[in-house]
Amino acid sequence: MKIAVVGGGISGLSVAYNLAVRNAGEIHLFEKNWIMYGSSTRSGARFRVHFWTRENSRFAIESIKTLEKLSSKIEWNPIIYRGGYLWLLTDEQQIERFKETNKMWSDLGVPGVLFEQDRIKERYPYLNLDDVLGGFYGPQDGSFHHDYVCLGYYSLAKDLGVVFHELTTVNEIVVENNRVKQVKTSNGLIDVDVVVLTSGAWTNNLLNAIGIVLPTEPLRKEVCLTEPYHHFIDPLIIDMGSGAYVGQTLKGEILGSIDYPTPPGLIDLETRLGFVISWVKAVTRRIPILRNARLMRTWAGYYMMSADSSHIMGRDPEWPEGLYVAYGYSGHGFMMAPLVGELLAEHILTGRIDELMEPFLPTRFKENKLIQEKLVIG
Amino acid sequence: MDAFFHSLQGRRGDRVYFSFRDVTMEGYSLEPISVALYYKGLKALGRSKKLYRIRGFYSLDPQDRIVLVKVGDEYVNPCERLCQEGIKVHVDYSTPLLVRFLSSLLNGYFQHRKLLRKKILWNLAVNKIKQLANHPKLECVKTTIYGKVREIESDIIVVGGGVAGLTAAYTASKLGLKSLIIDKSRELGGRMGYDQMNVPGTLISRENLLRDLLSRISQTKNVSILTSTVFTGFFEDHSTAYSEQDKTLYILKAKAFIIATGMIDLPCIFRNNDLPGVFSGSTALEMINWYGVKLGERGLVIGSSQNSFRIAEQLKRLGINIILAGHLKREDIGFDLSRIGEYIGNVREIEAAGKTFVEKVKIIHDSGVDKLRVDFIVCSAFSNPDVGILNQLNVKMRYIDGVGFIPVHDQYMHVKGNVFIAGGVTGSPYSILHMVEGEIAALSAAQMLGVKNVEPLIEEKLKEYQTYLDKMNVAWKNEIFESSIDKSVKIDSSIYPPTLFIEKPRRDAFICFCEDITTEDISKTVYEKGFTMLELVKRSLGICTGRCQGRLCMINAALYVSHLSGLDPNIIGLTRVRAPTTSIPLYVLAGGQGK
Numbered sequence: 025m026k027i028a029v030v031g032g033g034i035s036g037l038s039v040a041y042n043l044a045v046r047n048a049g050e051i052h053l054f055e056k057n058w059i060m061y062g063s064s065t066r067s068g069a070r071f072r073v074h075f076w077t078r079e080n081s082r083f084a085i086e087s088i089k090t091l092e093k094l095s096s097k098i099e100w101n102p103i104i105y106r107g108g109y110l111w112l113l114t115d116e117q118q119i120e121r122f123k124e125t126n127k128m129w130s131d132l133g134v135p136g137v138l139f140e141q142d143r144i145k146e147r148y149p150y151l152n153l154d155d156v157l158g159g160f161y162g163p164q165d166g167s168f169h170h171d172y173v174c175l176g177y178y179s180l181a182k183d184l185g186v187v188f189h190e191l192t193t194v195n196e197i198v199v200e201n202n203r204v205k206q207v208k209t210s211n212g213l214i215d216v217d218v219v220v221l222t223s224g225a226w227t228n229n230l231l232n233a234i235g236i237v238l239p240t241e242p243l244r245k246e247v248c249l250t251e252p253y254h255h256f257i258d259p260l261i262i263d264m265g266s267g268a269y270v271g272q273t274l275k276g277e278i279l280g281s282i283d284y285p286t287p288p289g290l291i292d293l294e295t296r297l298g299f300v301i302s303w304v305k306a307v308t309r310r311i312p313i314l315r316n317a318r319l320m321r322t323w324a325g326y327y328m329m330s331a332d333s334s335h336i337m338g339r340d341p342e343w344p345e346g347l348y349v350a351y352g353y354s355g356h357g358f359m360m361a362p363l364v365g366e367l368l369a370e371h372i373l374t375g376r377i378d379e380l381m382e383p384f385l386p387t388r389f390k391e392n393k394l395i396q397e398k399l400v401i402g
Numbered sequence: 403m404d405a406f407f408h409s410l411q412g413r414r415g416d417r418v419y420f421s422f423r424d425v426t427m428e429g430y431s432l433e434p435i436s437v438a439l440y441y442k443g444l445k446a447l448g449r450s451k452k453l454y455r456i457r458g459f460y461s462l463d464p465q466d467r468i469v470l471v472k473v474g475d476e477y478v479n480p481c482e483r484l485c486q487e488g489i490k491v492h493v494d495y496s497t498p499l500l501v502r503f504l505s506s507l508l509n510g511y512f513q514h515r516k517l518l519r520k521k522i523l524w525n526l527a528v529n530k531i532k533q534l535a536n537h538p539k540l541e542c543v544k545t546t547i548y549g550k551v552r553e554i555e556s557d558i559i560v561v562g563g564g565v566a567g568l569t570a571a572y573t574a575s576k577l578g579l580k581s582l583i584i585d586k587s588r589e590l591g592g593r594m595g596y597d598q599m600n601v602p603g604t605l606i607s608r609e610n611l612l613r614d615l616l617s618r619i620s621q622t623k624n625v626s627i628l629t630s631t632v633f634t635g636f637f638e639d640h641s642t643a644y645s646e647q648d649k650t651l652y653i654l655k656a657k658a659f660i661i662a663t664g665m666i667d668l669p670c671i672f673r674n675n676d677l678p679g680v681f682s683g684s685t686a687l688e689m690i691n692w693y694g695v696k697l698g699e700r701g702l703v704i705g706s707s708q709n710s711f712r713i714a715e716q717l718k719r720l721g722i723n724i725i726l727a728g729h730l731k732r733e734d735i736g737f738d739l740s741r742i743g744e745y746i747g748n749v750r751e752i753e754a755a756g757k758t759f760v761e762k763v764k765i766i767h768d769s770g771v772d773k774l775r776v777d778f779i780v781c782s783a784f785s786n787p788d789v790g791i792l793n794q795l796n797v798k799m800r801y802i803d804g805v806g807f808i809p810v811h812d813q814y815m816h817v818k819g820n821v822f823i824a825g826g827v828t829g830s831p832y833s834i835l836h837m838v839e840g841e842i843a844a845l846s847a848a849q850m851l852g853v854k855n856v857e858p859l860i861e862e863k864l865k866e867y868q869t870y871l872d873k874m875n876v877a878w879k880n881e882i883f884e885s886s887i888d889k890s891v892k893i894d895s896s897i898y899p900p901t902l903f904i905e906k907p908r909r910d911a912f913i914c915f916c917e918d919i920t921t922e923d924i925s926k927t928v929y930e931k932g933f934t935m936l937e938l939v940k941r942s943l944g945i946c947t948g949r950c951q952g953r954l955c956m957i958n959a960a961l962y963v964s965h966l967s968g969l970d971p972n973i974i975g976l977t978r979v980r981a982p983t984t985s986i987p988l989y990v991l992a993g994g995q996g997k
């Protein structure tokens with residue numbers, strides 16, 4: 025079998041590796057820039073198992089396990105660190121919601137802890153909790169290093185014979201007799217049996233051209249990073265009041281972002297001073313000693329938002345034979361991609377739809393089986 | 403304005419007393435802390451982040467935030483913060499025990515999995531490792547300082563107040579346009595302000611040229627000036643500048659920009675090139691000619707360019723013994739060596755040594771080995787245009803052999819949108835060209851802004867410019883002009899980096915000083931992992947991600963990877979610089995207008 029994987033982010037790398045490890049045949053990965061050019065190295069590099077929906081929580085739990093298993097195989101240290109997530113809650117409704125959902129999380133074996141205000145102060149003395157009523161702490165959540173995870177998959181895939189075509193754009197998928205036949209690239213045409221679209225925010229360009237429309241749209245998200253400081257912030261802190269999040273990387277930089285009005289679409293990956301100031305105001309209020317930190321740089325990436333803020337994987341039987349997607353991760357894709365790659369590879373080779381994967385099929389939109397996920401951060 | 407011509411004494415300000423590690427020190431109120439300490443023989447300012455190597459300062463540029471010291475509770479750049487009566491300066495020279503024992507294993511301890519492959523081991527180690535890096539502590543600092551945010555409007559903003567920027571601002575002012583010159587130095591003049599040699603390519607003396615320009619500018623009402631202020635880049639919504647001295651963030655509004663940021667003397671790559679006492683060429687000149695600090699008794703100047711020669715000569719005049727060493731053969735350098743002393747040519751490897759600062763060097767060259775005692779080293783083998791801001795703007799860069807990475811521009815000095823360039827940043831080697839470029843950039847900007855009747859002036863200047871380019875044999879400029887239209891890049895022509903002075907990758911020859919990345923790290927990435935694009939080298943090593951944002955390492959890294967891989971530097975490419983191009987304290991940003 026000859027397979028084209030389009031896009032060299034974590035999604036494409038994971039799919040390519042998982043296909044290769046299952047001896048799927050001749051695998052070509054096309055990347056229009058260099059591997060990991062897209063959102064995969066522009067992310068906050070965090071993982072969590074706490075989602076509003078059972079579907080996403082279960083998927084994430086298994087995906088993190090997959091990532092951890094992988095990490096003993098690779099030459100790169102993925103720098104997995106369970107620093108936890110801390111949601112700071114500013115109204116009773118939020119507290120109720122977390123309390124309620126914690127039953128489901130306990131059920132899944134990943135219970136979080138609800139903290140009263142004084143308990144938070146005790147554990148995280150650097151926080152200003154003026155308007156905070158309580159907090160939810162997820163000890164199972166944490167961080168990794170997106171560069172090294174991508175590089176890990178890349179090295180393994182390369183060793184297994186995946187052919188990487190960098191600086192090569194796929195411009196068109198050629199369909200004949202309701203089968204994918206070829207991909208037209210900036211370096212020529214190649215015949216294929218299977219095409220997997222893992223092109224992140226750019227995926228719709230290729231899908232729409234063959235008449236497939238899924239309810240997804242790119243949303244630019246900006247990030248702030250400070251100079252490095254001695255480590256003192258363990259969890260990722262999500263300030264539900266302001267919509268800001270902030271954490272510290274193991275290299276010492278303070279990283280964060282805030283929900284800031286942005287028109288949807290593939291707009292330039294630039295950053296705004298207005299965004300920066302908005303984030304700075306929110307976090308220096310929450311963590312006053314951050315006033316003395318210095319903003320070192322900013323960057324932007326895309327959240328590829330789907331209508332139900334959950335990823336889309338697999339195929340619709342009505343699509344041309346051989347066409348698969350793995351995208352629409354809605355801002356939490358890096359952590360899901362390890363399992364997406366595994367289950368999708370299995371699906372492509374055997375047709376089996378894993379029970380964990382089933383809710384995420386592209387058919388859910390027309391069947392009106394949306395996943396009610398609203399716990400999107402940033 | 404006249405400050406420029408004040409005596410050296412005036413430039414240093416008043417005498418002040420401060421304490422350094424509890425010992426009273428003497429300094430001057432307009433002198434950076436690092437310079438005052440160096441004058442007293444205190445060259446080591448701290449330890450590096452990862453390997454805990456002793457570090458001093460390579461340059462006095464406020465953007466090169468390599469080493470920070472503690473003043474009171476605050477961590478500051480000692481090359482930027484001036485001496486002040488009564489301040490307490492602290493430096494921590496200690497190294498954690500773990501680092502001392504494990505330092506040989508620490509190379510790349512974050513990314514590579516040699517030691518800590520086992521999940522259990524990693525989980526145990528990670529809590530230690532996260533505390534191990536030598537970073538400033540935020541915890542104990544007071545939170546009562548406030549900054550200011552100011553909006554400034556001008557027709558044209560000129561970044562860089564050297565000859566090119568000054569000429570541009572003056573030209574624009576004559577056309578009735580308001581311009582604002584932003585310069586990170588305390589005084590205008592750029593390189594010419596501290597290089598005491600005459601200007602090559604002109605008959606006028608440097609002093610006259612600069613004095614003339616400055617006095618003409620001081621007579622027009624249309625030019626305003628912000629010194630000690632760093633232009634921090636173009637955000638999508640606003641461009642910004644920041645003054646550490648005034649704790650002020652400037653939000654800039656302008657109809658056009660002229661970037662005239664000059665060149666950077668790149669660090670030379672040799673063994674122990676991170677020792678205190680290794681300086682950039684321009685910093686060496688600044689130290690002697692601005693601050694009156696004699697760098698030492700015996701110095702090594704690395705390089706065989708005209709620039710190296712000029713620096714050597716100025717050091718020699720102060721009675722310092724100078725050895726010049728470079729790649730070129732002795733016969734090939736066109737200078738009168740008797741004016742500077744010794745030249746060692748065909749150098750293959752340089753090794754500096756010393757306990758806490760440079761004390762000696764070993765120079766391996768084609769005809770043997772020289773061992774010398776020196777107390778400082780000056781890197782002047784190669785200067786690249788300071789393209790940071792243009793890189794941040796995503797302007798296309800091209801590598802031109804012998805010149806460096808140049809922003810692609812047309813003969814109107816236009817690079818992108820409403821942005822123009824002039825001077826050293828365009829790659830031009832001579833001041834006379836810089837002045838004409840300043841004029842052309844200003845005229846082109848004026849035309850874009852709708853000023854009438856500038857076309858004939860532009861045509862005239864372009865002719866003049868072309869004549870100079872021909873006369874001075876700067877043929878590559880035309881290549882750059884053409885590549886703005888379309889140009890495919892030549893492949894398979896690796897280069898020998900002009901800054902490279904090691905025979906093989908060495909773990910004590912550094913490329914990146916912020917993140918402690920060595921030539922050995924880079925060679926492993928290139929040979930073992932097979933990465934050759936700088937973007938991927940960055941991903942695998944963290945090069946260009948430190949406090950200086952790649953200012954000092956990016957070009958060297960690209961050239962070194964080109965050398966190792968045999969690929970054209972244009973294929974290796976650079977990485978993107980992100981706004982702000984120099985860091986800004988959050989308390990200053992917090993003073994701004996959010997949503």
Ligand SMILES: Cc1cc2nc3c(=O)[nH]c(=O)nc-3n(C[C@H](O)[C@H](O)[C@H](O)COP(=O)(O)OP(=O)(O)OC[C@H]3O[C@@H](n4cnc5c(N)ncnc54)[C@H](O)[C@@H]3O)c2cc1C
Pocket residue numbers: 030031032033034035036054055056057058059060061062063064065066067068069070071192193194195222223224225226227230245246247281324325326327328350351353354355356357358359360402
């Ligand atoms: C600011 C921010 C913070 C985030 N934080 C987190 C987080 O903390 N945790 C988490 O799990 N996730 C996070 N995410 C989300 C995560 O980054 C993404 O979900 C994930 O990286 C998506 O990976 P991908 O491979 O689908 O897409 P990408 O990484 O974007 O890769 C797509 C690739 O396809 C290439 N491509 C596109 N079109 C073509 C074509 N036609 N031909 C060839 N190549 C093509 C692109 O160049 C690109 O490299 C964050 C995202 C952002 C923007």
